[in-house]
Amino acid sequence: MAEGRLILGKEALDLLRASGLSVLRTEEALDEAQAVEAARAVGYPVALKLSQAVHKTELGGVRVGLRYAEEVRGAFRQLRRLQPTGPLLLQEMGQGLEAFVGVLTDPSFGPVLAFGLGGIFVEVLEDLSFRLIPIGREDAREMIEELRAYPALSGARGRRVDLEALEGLLLGVSDLVKARPQLLEMDLNPVFLSEDGYRICDARIIQAP
Amino acid sequence: MTERGTKGKVFFRRLEELFRPRSVAVVGASDDFGKLGYHVMKSLLEGDFGGRVYPVNPRAREIWGLRAYPSVGELPEGVDLAVVAIPAPLVPEVIEACGRKGVKGVVLITAGFREVEDPRGEELHRKVSEIASRWALPIIGPNTFGFVNRTVGVNASFTPEFSLIRPGGIALVSQSGGFCHLSGFMAIEEGVGLSKLVGIGNRLNVDFPEMVRLLAQDPEARVIALYIEGMERPRELVEAAQELRGQKPILAYKAGRSEKGDSASRFHTGALAGDYRIWRGALRQAGILEVQSAEELLDAAKALEALPPLEGPRIAVLSSQAGPGLIAADKVEAEGLRLARFSASTQRRIDELLPPLAMRTNPVDMGPAWYNPRAILGILEAVLEDEATDGVLFLNMFASANLKLATEVRDYLKGRETLSKPVIGCFSAPLGLWEEVQEVDQRKGFVILPTPERAARAMGDLWCWHRVKRRWPKGG
Numbered sequence: 149m150a151e152g153r154l155i156l157g158k159e160a161l162d163l164l165r166a167s168g169l170s171v172l173r174t175e176e177a178l179d180e181a182q183a184v185e186a187a188r189a190v191g192y193p194v195a196l197k198l199s200q201a202v203h204k205t206e207l208g209g210v211r212v213g214l215r216y217a218e219e220v221r222g223a224f225r226q227l228r229r230l231q232p233t234g235p236l237l238l239q240e241m242g243q244g245l246e247a248f249v250g251v252l253t254d255p256s257f258g259p260v261l262a263f264g265l266g267g268i269f270v271e272v273l274e275d276l277s278f279r280l281i282p283i284g285r286e287d288a289r290e291m292i293e294e295l296r297a298y299p300a301l302s303g304a305r306g307r308r309v310d311l312e313a314l315e316g317l318l319l320g321v322s323d324l325v326k327a328r329p330q331l332l333e334m335d336l337n338p339v340f341l342s343e344d345g346y347r348i349c350d351a352r353i354i355q356a357p
Numbered sequence: 358m359t360e361r362g363t364k365g366k367v368f369f370r371r372l373e374e375l376f377r378p379r380s381v382a383v384v385g386a387s388d389d390f391g392k393l394g395y396h397v398m399k400s401l402l403e404g405d406f407g408g409r410v411y412p413v414n415p416r417a418r419e420i421w422g423l424r425a426y427p428s429v430g431e432l433p434e435g436v437d438l439a440v441v442a443i444p445a446p447l448v449p450e451v452i453e454a455c456g457r458k459g460v461k462g463v464v465l466i467t468a469g470f471r472e473v474e475d476p477r478g479e480e481l482h483r484k485v486s487e488i489a490s491r492w493a494l495p496i497i498g499p500n501t502f503g504f505v506n507r508t509v510g511v512n513a514s515f516t517p518e519f520s521l522i523r524p525g526g527i528a529l530v531s532q533s534g535g536f537c538h539l540s541g542f543m544a545i546e547e548g549v550g551l552s553k554l555v556g557i558g559n560r561l562n563v564d565f566p567e568m569v570r571l572l573a574q575d576p577e578a579r580v581i582a583l584y585i586e587g588m589e590r591p592r593e594l595v596e597a598a599q600e601l602r603g604q605k606p607i608l609a610y611k612a613g614r615s616e617k618g619d620s621a622s623r624f625h626t627g628a629l630a631g632d633y634r635i636w637r638g639a640l641r642q643a644g645i646l647e648v649q650s651a652e653e654l655l656d657a658a659k660a661l662e663a664l665p666p667l668e669g670p671r672i673a674v675l676s677s678q679a680g681p682g683l684i685a686a687d688k689v690e691a692e693g694l695r696l697a698r699f700s701a702s703t704q705r706r707i708d709e710l711l712p713p714l715a716m717r718t719n720p721v722d723m724g725p726a727w728y729n730p731r732a733i734l735g736i737l738e739a740v741l742e743d744e745a746t747d748g749v750l751f752l753n754m755f756a757s758a759n760l761k762l763a764t765e766v767r768d769y770l771k772g773r774e775t776l777s778k779p780v781i782g783c784f785s786a787p788l789g790l791w792e793e794v795q796e797v798d799q800r801k802g803f804v805i806l807p808t809p810e811r812a813a814r815a816m817g818d819l820w821c822w823h824r825v826k827r828r829w830p831k832g833g
Contacts, residue, residue: 256591260635278638280595286828287642294641 152332152354157199157237160351164336167324169317171348172242172340176235183224184217186238192216195239196223198231202352212241242349244342245300245309249317251281251325251334259325263318265297266338273297283322288315301341313345330356365493372495372563372571375462376553377509378437379408382460384429384451385443386412386420393442393466396515397503401440404520405510411436428454435459440503440513445469448499449484456492463489464513465498470559472500482561489562501558502534505541508552508577516541525550525799526579527658530568532557533612536584540651547807548798549659552577566593573601580662582654583609583645591639598643603829606661606822607645610654611636644825646818656811657818663799664779666826667819669747671697673740674720676752676809677727677759681783682720685750685809692817694748696720703743710735727758730765737769741778748779748819750812755786763791776802779819781812 155163158174165171175186176199187194198209209230211223220238227236246266254260257280264276277291292301292314301309317339325331333354340347381401387394394414398421401410412420415427426432429439429451439460441451445467455463469475471482482499489496497504503514507524519541527550531537534556541554552575557563565583572578588594598607614633640647648654672694676682686696696719699707707717710732715722721740726732733753740746753762763784770776782805784794798805806812 254632254635256589256632257635257639258592260638276634278635279642280592280635280639283642290641291638 152356154202155353155355156202156351158235160353161348163353164324164348164351167320169320169324169348170313170346173240175238177224177238178235180221180224183220183236183238187214187217187220190238190240193241194220195241196220196227197237197239197350198227199235199237200231204350239349242338242340242347244340246338247314247341247346248276249321249334249336249339251321251331253332259329261291261318261322261325263291264295265300269295269297279322281322282326283318285315285319288318288322291318308343309341310343310345314341317346317348332356368493368495368562369567369571371461371493372567373574375438375464375495375497376504376506376511376555378461378511378513380411380434380436380438381406381408381511381513382411382413382426382429382432382436382439384413384439384441386414386417386425388417388420393515396517397440397442397466397513400503400505400512400514400517400520403517404505404512406512407510409434409436413439429458429460430454432458435461437461438464438513440464440466442466442515445478445481445499448481449488452485452488452492452494452496456488456494460494463494463496463498464501464503465496465558465561466501466503466515467498468500470499470561472559482559486561495563495567496561497555497563498558499561500534501556502537504553504555505551506553507550514556518542518545519554521545522554523548523550525552526577526662527551527582527655528553528555528572528575528578528580529582529584529654529658530555530557530565530572531584532560532565532586533584534558536651540584540655543651543655547655547659548795549655550662550799552579560588564588564590564593566590566597569594569597569607570600573597573605579605580658581605581607582658583607584651584654585609585611585636586613591636595639595643598645601644603644603826606658606825607643608648608654608657608661608818609640609645610648610651611640644828646821646825648818652811653814653818656806656815659799659806660779660781660804660815660819661822663802663804664781664819665775665777665802667748667779667816667823670694670820671745671747672816673697673699673743673746673749674752675723675733675736675740675749676720677723677733677762678752678754679715679722679724681752681754681809682716682722685752685813686720688810688813689750689816692813692820694813694817694820697740697743697746699740699743700745703739703745706739707736710739727756730759730762733762734765734769737780741776741780746778748816749781750809750816751780751782752809752812753782753784755784755791760790763794767793767797770797770801770803773801778802779816780804781806781816783807783809783812 161171177183195212250262259281264270269275335352385394412425417425505512505519512520674685714725
């Protein structure tokens with residue numbers, strides 16, 4: 149992992165949103181009342197998660213599909229035990245295929261963009277495409293098309309993804325890193341892809357000191 | 358000035374001249390078979406080089422029957438090229454002398470620079486770089502076999518046999534001398550024409566980006582083929598290739614894939630990013646066609662150099678025997694190509710030429726016309742004129758009964774204009790038979806490759822190149 153400041157949670161998502169990227173609506177909640185209030189604002193069903201851990205899911209720190217206030221309160225009490233201080237994150241539910249967009253700084257190539265579908269596609273099949281930053285629209289299209297999982301995106305199995313929006317995401321991340329070279333690493337994971345576009349659900353960013 | 362900071366016009370002009378010298382000094386020239394300087398002299402004198410050769414060796418008066426000079430400083434002229442094959446510690450002094458004498462370029466065969474574990478190698482590398490920068494002196498190497506330029510006929514290497522390579526339009530640049538010997542002899546064996554074969558070795562100040570920029574301007578290099586292991590500044594290669602905007606094909610065979618770079622461990626999940634996969638993406642981004650073997654590098658280069666462009670993915674498979682046709686048909690689909698569906702009139706012409714004893718739609722089994730080369734050529738002509746076909750695989754295995762086919766194919770192609778669509782042929786025959794068909798290899802929009810699989814793969818590479826070119830609509 150690169151040296152630098154680790155940016156997580158809402159701060160990471162806000163940074164991406166401010167750069168024009170599409171992020172799931174996310175609110176911080178310090179207590180149960182704030183969580184219920186945020187859930188009403190975001191709209192049920194919602195997700196509640198830890199704000200200060202890198203591997204939240206492994207810790208059991210993500211509760212999804214909370215349908216009403218009592219479920220939000222219950223989830224809040226449970227997650228409080230895992231993270232006793234600081235806000236928890238209340239988030240609208242993401243829908244669609246889970247994807248992954250990464251940025252790394254390679255010692256010889258410099259900033260590199262990676263893209264793949266989430267879950268077994270990235271973990272078991274290592275089905276990822278790479279390009280040097282900055283990329284052009286043609287590169288973005290090729291990054292998508294060269295995945296073995298491409299048929300899952302192009303609608304071959306009945307499920308369609310807004311590919312133009314997805315190209316826009318890859319271009320947007322590339323532009324962001326080009327404009328701010330101090331962003332050494334990024335891990336947008338998961339990003340939800342659907343026919344309505346993409347929404348970034350979680351992000352981890354390392355910024356040069 | 359940085360280590361490779363010699364990026365100016367003088368440096369590039371000299372680099373260009375280095376490859377077509379009129380005078381060459383061989384520093385370390387020898388009459389002793391056990392010295393590399395012997396073999397360099399042999400390459401220069403027994404090849405087709407027509408220029409002046411000056412042996413340099415302080416311990417001899419005459420080498421290979423030529424007057425020897427004790428040092429670079431005492432040469433009668435500032436030569437275009439000095440080939441240096443002497444022990445490493447003596448190299449800095451000789452490079453300095455080359456600079457002072459006005460030598461235009463150097464091939465540095467000597468090894469023992471930064472590739473060795475001894476830190477003195479690194480120090481020597483730094484020292485020679487500094488001298489070369491000061492004189493803006495391009496150096497091919499160190500740790501190289503040298504180069505051959507078949508266009509002008511100079512063999513500045515320690516391998517005289519490279520003078521047997523047929524002159525052609527492919528420039529092959531390799532980081533490994535061993536790879537040049539692998540592919541150079543393969544090129545001789547298969548009649549593939551090269552313009553240059555260059556071992557850039559440890560890339561003191563001439564690396565892939567410099568070579569790509571040079572070859573971009575070189576009309577003799579119609580296709581650029583690279584063998585890459587690793588580079589310090591790979592982005593510069595990407596940029597140099599992008600500057601070409603698809604005006605000539607660049608192919609690369611990238612080795613060293615299993616190595617996991619630092620970047621791998623930099624990703625939080627551990628092993629997400631092997632260096633090779635970044636290379637793959639970078640090559641694609643650069644518009645460089647990546648190939649998967651030494652054979653494919655030459656096959657694809659040969660096809661791209663000699664064939665008209667493949668404008669679409671629809672391929673006709675014509676085979677004198679069923680089996681090879683089926684193999685090719687399988688491979689066509691695996692390469693992202695399609696089997697053409699012939700138009701009704703084309704199919705009628707084929708049906709007239711072939712009795713209904715075998716498969717007459719694509720892949721066409723021409724077996725029933727075995728004894729009849731005219732029918733086979735008639736079918737070839739029909740699919741060449743078929744508007745639903747973009748390229749042709751033309752597969753013929755020898756049998757005693759079709760002895761005359763090769764002559765007929767040769768005469769047919771010789772008697773007509775260059776084909777408008779790419780045709781890749783396979784002519785498998787016993788040694789010494791059917792050789793006449795080789796006369797039309799790489800001519801008339803026709804090339805010959807050894808197997809149906811390799812023929813289909815090369816056709817796939819033509820299609821990949823077509824798609825690369827589309828990235829630059831006005832690339833010319």
